[in-house]
Amino acid sequence: MVYYSFDNKKKICVMRTIVEESMLGKAWVLAVDSSPQSEDNDLIRAILSNRGITESVEIQKFLNPAIKESMPDPYVLKDMDAAARIVSDAIIAGKKIAVFGDYDVDGITSTAIVVKYLRAIDVGVVWHLPDREVEGYGLNADAIKDFAEQGAEVLISVDCGISGVNEVALAKQLGMQVVITDHHNPDRNLPAADAIVNPKRADDGSGLNYLAGVGVAFMFLVALNRELRNAGRETQNMNLMDCLDLVALGTICDTMPLIGLNRAFVATGLKVLDLRQNIGLRALMEIAGVKKSSVYAAGFAIGPRLNAAGRLDSAAPSLELLLTDNVLIARDLAEKLNKMNQERMDIQNRIMTAAIDMADKCCASGKCSLMLCGDNWHGGVMGIIAGRLKDKYEMPSLVATKSGDVINGSGRSIPGVDLGKIIHDALSAGLLSEGGGHAAAAGFTLPAENETAFCEFLEAAVMEQLKGIESSNETVADAELDASAAGMNLVRELSYLAPFGQGNPEPLLILNGGTIAWASTMGNGDHIRGNIRTSKGDMLQFAGFNLTATKVGEFLLDDSNINRKIKLLGKLKENEYNGRVSAQFIIEDVAV
Numbered sequence: 001m002v003y004y005s006f007d008n009k010k011k012i013c014v015m016r017t018i019v020e021e022s023m024l025g026k027a028w029v030l031a032v033d034s035s036p037q038s039e040d041n042d043l044i045r046a047i048l049s050n051r052g053i054t055e056s057v058e059i060q061k062f063l064n065p066a067i068k069e070s071m072p073d074p075y076v077l078k079d080m081d082a083a084a085r086i087v088s089d090a091i092i093a094g095k096k097i098a099v100f101g102d103y104d105v106d107g108i109t110s111t112a113i114v115v116k117y118l119r120a121i122d123v124g125v126v127w128h129l130p131d132r133e134v135e136g137y138g139l140n141a142d143a144i145k146d147f148a149e150q151g152a153e154v155l156i157s158v159d160c161g162i163s164g165v166n167e168v169a170l171a172k173q174l175g176m177q178v179v180i181t182d183h184h185n186p187d188r189n190l191p192a193a194d195a196i197v198n199p200k201r202a203d204d205g206s207g208l209n210y211l212a213g214v215g216v217a218f219m220f221l222v223a224l225n226r227e228l229r230n231a232g233r234e235t236q237n238m239n240l241m242d243c244l245d246l247v248a249l250g251t252i253c254d255t256m257p258l259i260g261l262n263r264a265f266v267a268t269g270l271k272v273l274d275l276r277q278n279i280g281l282r283a284l285m286e287i288a289g290v291k292k293s294s295v296y297a298a299g300f301a302i303g304p305r306l307n308a309a310g311r312l313d314s315a316a317p318s319l320e321l322l323l324t325d326n327v328l329i330a331r332d333l334a335e336k337l338n339k340m341n342q343e344r345m346d347i348q349n350r351i352m353t354a355a356i357d358m359a360d361k362c363c364a365s366g367k368c369s370l371m372l373c374g375d376n377w378h379g380g381v382m383g384i385i386a387g388r389l390k391d392k393y394e395m396p397s398l399v400a401t402k403s404g405d406v407i408n409g410s411g412r413s414i415p416g417v418d419l420g421k422i423i424h425d426a427l428s429a430g431l432l433s434e435g436g437g438h439a440a441a442a443g444f445t446l447p448a449e450n451e452t453a454f455c456e457f458l459e460a461a462v463m464e465q466l467k468g469i470e471s472s473n474e475t476v477a478d479a480e481l482d483a484s485a486a487g488m489n490l491v492r493e494l495s496y497l498a499p500f501g502q503g504n505p506e507p508l509l510i511l512n513g514g515t516i517a518w519a520s521t522m523g524n525g526d527h528i529r530g531n532i533r534t535s536k537g538d539m540l541q542f543a544g545f546n547l548t549a550t551k552v553g554e555f556l557l558d559d560s561n562i563n564r565k566i567k568l569l570g571k572l573k574e575n576e577y578n579g580r581v582s583a584q585f586i587i588e589d590v591a592v
């Protein structure tokens with residue numbers, strides 16, 4: 001029996017072992033739902049059931065993720081009524097509104113949808129995105145004073161603000177009403193704002209704690225729109241559904257789980273993205289070579305370009321791109337962001353090489369955490385590098401830059417280690433001067449003299465948390481089927497489970513009954529392709545990326561294994577070659 005969590009529901013699953021030990025030394029297991037299985041062996045149903053979705057209403061919602069069915073009344077969020085009323089009253093009274101956001105994609109898109117909406121209904125609005133290096137994350141006093149000087153009477157924070165106790169007090173002192181919309185974990189003390197909309201508030205009963213900042217901001221706009229209409233204000237100039245492309249981008253790039261309402265936001269938002277109504281996004285997609293929207297395109301082509309400006313400098317050009325309705329400006333900005341993204345990659349690659357060198361040494365000394373610090377490394381790429389190291393070394397990884405006697409960094413953690421708690425504890429212990437985050441990601445600042453002590457604290461804390469967690473040698477698959485079933489029909493069937501991403505991974509399948517027909521390397525020699533002959537005699541194409549140098553690769557490429565019966569673990573995808581579409585199995589592991 002193992003516990004696993006999906007959609008915040010703990011579920012007990014009985015695991016059945018399919019393979020004791022694979023080529024990569026893993027046990028392949030399959031979750032078998034503990035509730036009695038019905039006779040029908042519908043694959044989609046089985047996969048959903050293993051992922052905790054068993055009620056037929058839930059299944060229908062999952063397979064048809066429409067906003068209409070998935071979106072609750074925005075007033076289910078604590079304080080939404082106050083937030084919408086305050087801003088609606090201010091708009092009707094002709095007050096100027098300030099929007100404070102963040103420099104990452106979630107923060108930029110959150111700011112964009114609120115500013116777009118307010119502009120569309122002719123409200124005077126000013127905005128500010130903090131500079132990562134100069135101002136850092138979250139509300140700050142200078143920006144708030146600036147807003148006051150520009151005559152703003154209402155401050156709306158998006159994707160931040162929940163920990164801005166002092167800054168909110170300042171804004172109040174300067175005569176502003178403050179509405180916070182955020183999705184970050186609240187500290188013990190909430191700021192004294194006029195309204196705080198945050199699904200992670202302890203007293204929020206909405207169950208929407210998986211929303212991105214932009215999801216919360218969108219819910220706020222829906223409520224505000226209703227409030228304004230009830231007050232007789234014309235709001236026809238903008239269809240809120242048109243900004244779901246931005247909601248999808250922020251949700252995907254903040255790696256929020258694609259479940260529940262997020263699933264509806266992303267499924268609908270990707271369709272809106274393909275309409276290319278947002279002139280800035282259209283220009284950016286063109287320069288990035290994105291022909292069709294997807295979770296992948298959003299996360300790996302559009303997202304990094306929107307993020308690049310904020311990593312190297314101010315994020316303002318990214319927001320301006322999303323707000324502009326001038327094609328020429330859009331093209332200029334898209335080109336600028338594209339160049340900045342290139343520059344960001346160059347910087348990142350240089351630091352990565354040095355970081356891997358340091359990490360290898362740490363690993364050799366048997367540590368179970370990484371805390372790497374370089375002199376004047378570019379602060380904007382610390383988070384990305386920490387993420388890469390975490391994936392490569394499978395341990396909590398912190399990367400920091402030392403400038404003068406201050407160290408600034410970012411960390412990414414593995415399942416089972418709550419980095420946010422460690423950072424919080426280190427802050428309480430006086431080792432850090434600043435810090436915050438959640439289980440998987442955190443940011444921190446410390447005086448250089450504390451570096452060694454912090455490294456030791458981190459290592460001890462990680463070791464403590466890892467205690468009791470047996471390192472799992474299991475790969476949990478979604479379904480087991482005969483290789484002959486892995487055709488285009490199955491590809492189409494599985495596509496009903498898309499969009500895939502965080503919290504809703506592509507199904508991992510075990511294929512039985514196939515033999516190797518042929519295999520060879522492809523590309524630069526690191527990858528393998530070939531055919532599997534199924535039990536019915538037909539051929540299934542396969543590919544394996546970066547497998548050549550592994551045991552799986554050696555096995556597949558060994559001619560003496562041709563016609564040998566094997567089990568495959570991997571994902572079934574659609575492959576287009578010379579205009580012909582066919583099913584292709586992406587092999588991750590093999591067993592005999």
Ligand SMILES: [Mn+2]
Pocket residue numbers: 106107159183212213214254
């Ligand atoms: Mn966010």
